[in-house]
Amino acid sequence: xxxxxxxxxxxxxxxxxxxxxxxxxxxxxxxxxxxxxxxxxxxxxxxxxxxxxxxxxxxxxxxxxxxxxxxxxxxxxxxxxxxxxxxxxxxxxxxxxxxxxxxxxxxxxxxxxxxxxxxxxxxxxxxxxxxxxxxxxxxxxxxxxxxxxxxxxxxxxxxxxxxxxxxxxxxxxxxxxxxxxxxxxxxxxxxxxxxxxxxxxxxxxxxxxxxxxxxxxxxxxxxxxxxxxxxxxxxxxxxxxxxxxxxxxxxxxxxxxxxxxxxxxxxxxxxxxxxxxxxxxxxxxxxxxxxxxxxxxxxxxxxxxxxxxxxxxxxxxxxxxxxxxxxxxxxxxxxxxxxxxxxxxxxxxxxxxxxxxxxxxxxxxxxxxxxxxxxxxxxxxxxxxxxxxxxxxxxxxxxxxxxxxxxxxxxxxxxxxxxxxxxxxxxxxxxxxxxxxxxxxxxxxxxxxxxxxxxxxxxxxxxxxxxxxxxxxxxxxxxxxxxxxxxxxxxxxxxxxxxxxxxxxxxxxxxxxxxxxxxxxxxxxxxxxxxxxxxxxxxxxxxxxxxxxxxxxxxxxxxxx
Amino acid sequence: xxxxxxxxxxxxxxxxxxxxxxxxxxxxxxxxxxxxxxxxxxxxxxxxxxxxxxxxxxxxxxxxxxxxxxxxxxxxxxxxxxxxxxxxxxxxxxxxxxxxxxxxxxxxxxxxxxxxxxxxxxxxxxxxxxxxxxxxxxxxxxxxxxxxxxxxxxxxxxxxxxxxxxxxxxxxxxxxxxxxxxxxxxxxxxxxxxxxxxxxxxxxxxxxxxxxxxxxxxxxxxxxxxxxxxxxxxxxxxxxxxxxxxxxxxxxxxxxxxxxxxxxxxxxxxxxxxxxxxxxx
Numbered sequence: 039x040x041x042x043x044x045x046x047x048x049x050x051x052x053x054x055x056x057x058x059x060x061x062x063x064x065x066x067x068x069x070x071x072x073x074x075x076x077x078x079x080x081x082x083x084x085x086x087x088x089x090x091x092x093x094x095x096x097x098x099x100x101x102x103x104x105x106x107x108x109x110x111x112x113x114x115x116x117x118x119x120x121x122x123x124x125x126x127x128x129x130x131x132x133x134x135x136x137x138x139x140x141x142x143x144x145x146x147x148x149x150x151x152x153x154x155x156x157x158x159x160x161x162x163x164x165x166x167x168x169x170x171x172x173x174x175x176x177x178x179x180x181x182x183x184x185x186x187x188x189x190x191x192x193x194x195x196x197x198x199x200x201x202x203x204x205x206x207x208x209x210x211x212x213x214x215x216x217x218x219x220x221x222x223x224x225x226x227x228x229x230x231x232x233x234x235x236x237x238x239x240x241x242x243x244x245x246x247x248x249x250x251x252x253x254x255x256x257x258x259x260x261x262x263x264x265x266x267x268x269x270x271x272x273x274x275x276x277x278x279x280x281x282x283x284x285x286x287x288x289x290x291x292x293x294x295x296x297x298x299x300x301x302x303x304x305x306x307x308x309x310x311x312x313x314x315x316x317x318x319x320x321x322x323x324x325x326x327x328x329x330x331x332x333x334x335x336x337x338x339x340x341x342x343x344x345x346x347x348x349x350x351x352x353x354x355x356x357x358x359x360x361x362x363x364x365x366x367x368x369x370x371x372x373x374x375x376x377x378x379x380x381x382x383x384x385x386x387x388x389x390x391x392x393x394x395x396x397x398x399x400x401x402x403x404x405x406x407x408x409x410x411x412x413x414x415x416x417x418x419x420x421x422x423x424x425x426x427x428x429x430x431x432x433x434x435x436x437x438x439x440x441x442x443x444x445x446x447x448x449x450x451x452x453x454x455x456x457x458x459x460x461x462x463x464x465x466x467x468x469x470x471x472x473x474x475x476x477x478x479x480x481x482x483x484x485x486x487x488x489x490x491x492x493x494x495x496x497x498x499x500x501x502x503x504x505x506x507x508x509x510x511x512x513x514x515x516x517x518x519x520x521x522x523x524x525x526x527x528x529x530x531x532x533x534x535x536x537x538x539x540x541x542x543x544x545x546x547x548x549x550x551x552x553x554x555x556x557x558x559x560x561x562x563x564x565x566x567x568x569x570x571x572x573x574x575x576x577x578x579x580x581x582x583x584x585x586x587x588x589x590x591x592x593x594x595x596x597x598x599x
Numbered sequence: 600x601x602x603x604x605x606x607x608x609x610x611x612x613x614x615x616x617x618x619x620x621x622x623x624x625x626x627x628x629x630x631x632x633x634x635x636x637x638x639x640x641x642x643x644x645x646x647x648x649x650x651x652x653x654x655x656x657x658x659x660x661x662x663x664x665x666x667x668x669x670x671x672x673x674x675x676x677x678x679x680x681x682x683x684x685x686x687x688x689x690x691x692x693x694x695x696x697x698x699x700x701x702x703x704x705x706x707x708x709x710x711x712x713x714x715x716x717x718x719x720x721x722x723x724x725x726x727x728x729x730x731x732x733x734x735x736x737x738x739x740x741x742x743x744x745x746x747x748x749x750x751x752x753x754x755x756x757x758x759x760x761x762x763x764x765x766x767x768x769x770x771x772x773x774x775x776x777x778x779x780x781x782x783x784x785x786x787x788x789x790x791x792x793x794x795x796x797x798x799x800x801x802x803x804x805x806x807x808x809x810x811x812x813x814x815x816x817x818x819x820x821x822x823x824x825x826x827x828x829x830x831x832x833x834x835x836x837x838x839x840x841x842x843x844x845x846x847x848x849x850x851x852x853x854x855x856x857x858x859x860x861x862x863x864x865x866x867x868x869x870x871x872x873x874x875x876x877x878x879x880x
Contacts, residue, residue: 395705398749414716501836502717550803599689
């Protein structure tokens, strides 16, 4: 296929200039693994070449500016170039950062000739991005790439002859070309002259592909880039929407538009951004998440909830309140997937009940904000705040740090907790220990906890406290002489805990205590480190508390309510 | 034609039942609870549409150091003085949810920022089906009403004084939607009120041991079928009825079997136990 290839010389250097501001008028070299990957024209004049070591390049050109190679930077900087090419020609495939290809037939007919099309594209890229580029046109992508280095247009049908004179290294497969060189094949023409069947038997699939390239043929058609469609829908209203019912009606129309647009592309969204602008220019934005795909009714429902939340929230005096009616509404789909239908769960949390509950939670999120409805996820850790993470409803429920389940509180009497633990860690085991399926069943049968999960030594055994204070309460523990109890560096308690005063209230006698249990966490990270000892205490009034002593201060962490 | 009609009515006869037959249909409108608490509740379960309140124990108000006693705050952000925080109230609440949650019901807890999630998980509540609204703000009745619409069990830690109008409105909504409302704190007009009257921890000595379990006495008061106060003593975290070893072993058998199906149905024996789930949605 006739292919036009746009090539930007020394792209890593140009990208470094665009992103980092290293002017390519000076001697600049981009290094990867201590070897020169690309250098500017000025550096080349000083004798810097591809593949030189940093020290050698600097000895040839002492004023050399050295930039580290960053593929992300190259790709980022190349995006505007591709966009500029797309403005004048359709169907662009990015081959790598610094080179993109397109079918030559369309632009050459539109601009009246291949040469004029090439001129037009190079000019447009230079004007809109200030990037120098060269174009090569040939019958295959590979040949066009070689032609672009010289800025040539290879005549139709002349590609094989054009490639015949090129050295074998142009294939860019060092192992193969090394072998071919030793076999005496020094040019692509000599390689192309071999019978294809013999090449395949001797050099395998990779050799056969290289042979096709050398003959001036493509091994696949261009994979053309699709510009991302603009899916957001926006509507402006002359009459500001101040009442919920009118706003909900407007939202419903907009929701249907959005759904139509998505289905026209065969897409569906899993997140929905709702944006509103009020009469006096205030902007409101909120993103809704959904487990399944959002249909027209579901989109309309969420828009209505959100508008209800915004407009009636104003009356109730919540934090986000529009100061005037809404004049513009936008729906921005996010998390877009190809709509191939959704397979609901076969058992477990599926069906009408789950939908009903999800709707209720979404409704509350609309009233109070997405952070207001949370669901707990168990994590690994040693204290209650580490072991539980609250994620907003609808977010991913994945633990950051796994942990092994704990032993039953009373040995010999197995009580309800066993199920709860097993349930919660079942999915973890799926992740971490999938290969040992048979092993898993044997461990379960023998009743031992599954292996390979961090045990988090130092965490307290079950039962856990049922009330955990978000802010620990300050407290003081006194011994029998009325002095505050402390713990020495050797973990010796200075006195027998006799009474406890919480928040400067009257002391309550202590009937039982255990500890100190030391905990020295994350001492390697100064800002996260915590060093404390913990105690369990029961009081004369029947309560049981979890206390901690850190830097001489007692506090009540949790209550065994 | 006539024969057609007869066959039509005879087909209907199987479908239409008398009102007296609906007593057993009520079993479908029942969420399971652990056996020990079931003894205290009319119908041995959480009847859909009922309001089952959990009150603070009378000792919880005065004796405890103020700061701790105040901690689980009421819904409105105002501090419910000792209302929801009586010794054992939180454990009792968790124990009430366990069986329903394991049987597939969705639960929501409103207005309890200090809920010990780890304790909830240990008691057997399925966290995937548990949602928390720690700070519902001043408009808590709207939030609770919205949750009643979609969730099977809604626990609402209410501020000290709840106007009777709001209480009856929420109770009526729960009755209409077939959800169980569990107010946590003072609540007028609940069908059953559960209360921890005594609690004693075991396992902690003088500088040794650790907290292991607690002997708890729960009292149920109510109206109608539950008018006579009932009392039951049980071990609280883990819920094994005290003094009855036979029950313990029976429980173990049940748990050993029922522990399987939730583990992604790995073992074929577990699949039979999905059956006891509620049939009617």
